[in-house]
Amino acid sequence: CKSVPDVGIDAIALSVPRGYVELSELAEARGVPPSKYLSGLGMRRMAIAAPDEDPVTLAVNAARRLFERSGASPAEIGLCIVGTETAVDHSKPVTAFVHGLLDLPSTCRIFEAKHACFGGTAGLLSAVDWIASGSARGRAALVVCTDIARYPLRSAGEPTQGAGAVALLVREKPRLLSLDVGQTGTFARDVHDFWRPLHHKEALVDGHYSVQCYLDALEGAYDAWRRLDGATDEPLVRTCYHVPYGKMARKAHRHRRMIDGLTEEVADASFVVEVEPSLDLPSRIGNVYTGSLYLALASLLNTQARELAGRRIGLFSYGSGCCAEFFAGRTNPEAAELVTRLQIDGPLRDCQRLTVAEYERLRAEDAVADSRPAPTRAAEGTVNEGGRAVYLGVDS
Numbered sequence: 354c355k356s357v358p359d360v361g362i363d364a365i366a367l368s369v370p371r372g373y374v375e376l377s378e379l380a381e382a383r384g385v386p387p388s389k390y391l392s393g394l395g396m397r398r399m400a401i402a403a404p405d406e407d408p409v410t411l412a413v414n415a416a417r418r419l420f421e422r423s424g425a426s427p428a429e430i431g432l433c434i435v436g437t438e439t440a441v442d443h444s445k446p447v448t449a450f451v452h453g454l455l456d457l458p459s460t461c462r463i464f465e466a467k468h469a470c471f472g473g474t475a476g477l478l479s480a481v482d483w484i485a486s487g488s489a490r491g492r493a494a495l496v497v498c499t500d501i502a503r504y505p506l507r508s509a510g511e512p513t514q515g516a517g518a519v520a521l522l523v524r525e526k527p528r529l530l531s532l533d534v535g536q537t538g539t540f541a542r543d544v545h546d547f548w549r550p551l552h553h554k555e556a557l558v559d560g561h562y563s564v565q566c567y568l569d570a571l572e573g574a575y576d577a578w579r580r581l582d583g584a585t586d587e588p589l590v591r592t593c594y595h596v597p598y599g600k601m602a603r604k605a606h607r608h609r610r611m612i613d614g615l616t617e618e619v620a621d622a623s624f625v626v627e628v629e630p631s632l633d634l635p636s637r638i639g640n641v642y643t644g645s646l647y648l649a650l651a652s653l654l655n656t657q658a659r660e661l662a663g664r665r666i667g668l669f670s671y672g673s674g675c676c677a678e679f680f681a682g683r684t685n686p687e688a689a690e691l692v693t694r695l696q697i698d699g700p701l702r703d704c705q706r707l708t709v710a711e712y713e714r715l716r717a718e719d720a721v722a723d724s725r726p727a728p729t730r731a732a733e734g735t736v737n738e739g740g741r742a743v744y745l746g747v748d749s
């Protein structure tokens with residue numbers, strides 16, 4: 354019988370905007386008890402992108418950090434996919450800017466993947482299949498998830514905003530996580546739970562309905578996964594979920610473990626061990642849409658890579674609209690040493706707290722950033738400030 358190739362995530366790096374808002378302060382400004390955001394939603398902070406921190410800048414910063422920290426070279430990349438729902442153009446993909454700014458090979462296939470928060474997973478699983486099929490011919494893939502989650506000020510979604518990028522290096526014999534190639538459970542359905550009409554920066558959402566759509570999709574994808582040969586032979590010691598806000602992961606875990614036959618009490622008790630370590634970074638950054646599941650994975654590996662060596666973990670991705678996928682992988686023994694080198698949470702150390710007034714001012718500036726004059730050819734390009742790539746998409 355044909356052997357299954359060992360393919361998965363070799364390295365991870367993040368980038369986040371400079372500023373964040375403490376949700377306890379936002380709650381006070383909105384006249385809401387802080388406990389609603391902190392324990393009701395399970396979030397502590399939300400990262401806020403300034404107008405010069407667009408999805409291209411965030412993506413390039415994460416990918417640069419990935420290469421610097423992992424020891425990989427852009428010359429090894431044969432496929433680059435950017436998952437985003439915060440595109441900067443209807444036609445030219447964010448990936449084209451990333452390709453240019455990182456000096457990726459001209460022989461590299463590049464494209465952008467859009468399906469709400471599922472776009473990053475669409476990219477990752479396509480990259481895994483590309484390598485497993487033999488098309489990669491020894492090359493690696495770069496998958497970058499980059500997004501800015503914005504809801505209207507004072508809306509119910511406001512405390513679930515966030516921004517950031519997660520870059521993944523995907524290759525054979527990965528050092529972090531070997532994925533179960535070809536073993537995914539998928540669920541898709543046409544639902545209208547969350548959408549961003551063209552030219553809207555802010556998302557529109559039917560909030561409580563979107564929670565139900567997420568849970569229905571989890572049930573469908575998990576059920577499809579459980580039916581696969583051998584999927585449940587070995588337990589999943591941890592599971593990372595798509596995290597629009599921490600409480601959603603808690604609800605998801607309860608739902609999934611009850612499908613496994615646990616009582617609500619036992620399912621909830623298992624949350625602390627099986628899920629909580631993956632929620633530290635999401636609770637400090639917010640929803641990063643396409644990167645959200647991978648931010649949860651980064652959080653888990655950042656704290657527990659050593660004890661998880663050789664252990665199996667589950668991954669659940671949800672994108673509104675909707676498509677969802679449940680899959681699994683095994684943490685590799687080299688992961689702990691590499692995680693120390695990757696310094697996954699390093700970018701959060703330079704962040705600065707914004708007051709609610711400063712956040713509202715940034716949002717007002719951001720709302721008009723795209724209506725400045727179109728770029729001239731001479732004005733397009735990049736400058737590099739202290740090692741930080743800055744994308745100049747407009748003539749400023």
Ligand code: HMG
Pocket residue numbers: 386388389392393394438468469470471509510511512513546547558559560561563564567595596597598600601640642671672673
């Ligand atoms: P809401 O209506 O303001 O909140 O919005 P709520 O009244 O439902 O309360 C939230 C929780 O806080 C509840 O707990 C309350 O009991 C609790 P739960 O019943 O859910 O366990 N609570 C308190 N707890 C402690 N102290 C208090 C207190 N008061 C209340 N004083 C909602 C919540 C999530 C709907 C809103 O934030 C929203 O619309 N968010 C955006 C949409 C979203 O994140 N949906 C998630 C599923 S869809 C998805 O994940 C896809 C997405 O990432 C997009 C994509 O795919 O591209 C969004």
